[in-house]
Amino acid sequence: EVQLLESGGRLVKPGGSLRLSCAVSGFSLRPYSMSWVRQAPGKGLEWVSSISSSSKYIYYSESVRGRFTISRDNANNSLYLQMNRLTAEDTAVYYCARGTVEVPAAMSDYWGQGTLVTVS
């Protein structure tokens, strides 16, 4: 069974940092692109960042570029999101999601249950 389990979300003060993790099981992370998508309380989905299978291609939304860093460890089937200089606007549930093989596109076929980041 494919599973994605996010962790690391918590209450953090403005200007602080946080590192989110996503542990996957039921499939090998290696061939797949991966993404982080967030959802502010009561709001819609917002794409945050995507990374290709080899980490060669990395993309960020305008709202997080320069503050967030996506990375992955294929050997340990894990995806990460380092979040710096956090603001209240970053408060959201953060989902990790499995994308297409190799290079990321729009489709994410499996999603974790999310981890809540609160900046206050």
Add this chain to the structure above:
Amino acid sequence: QSALTQPASVSGSPGQSITISCSGTSSDIGVYDYVSWYQQHPGEAPKLMIYDVSHRPSGVSNRFSGSKSGNTASLTISGLQAEDEADYYCNSYTGTNTLVVFGGGTKLTVL
């Protein structure tokens, strides 16, 4: 890259068909056949319902179908059921450094 435009809400009675539109531009939906649709029930993670405009993942009911015309993609749900009541989101590949753009979401109410 601006968000895709979806109606805030749609409704229908059981057994009816509804269509949710997703309007983009000639830089995203209009040029790429990489539009996906997601269903999200309250408190749950999104679920992929349609990918690459009109393809259904294994296990998704054939009551769900997708299409595209110009800069607008559409999700049609036929034979509405109570369990279809949820929020629906579209997204599209953009081919830019801002790789993906989502729609604002549509709340479907089954009357």
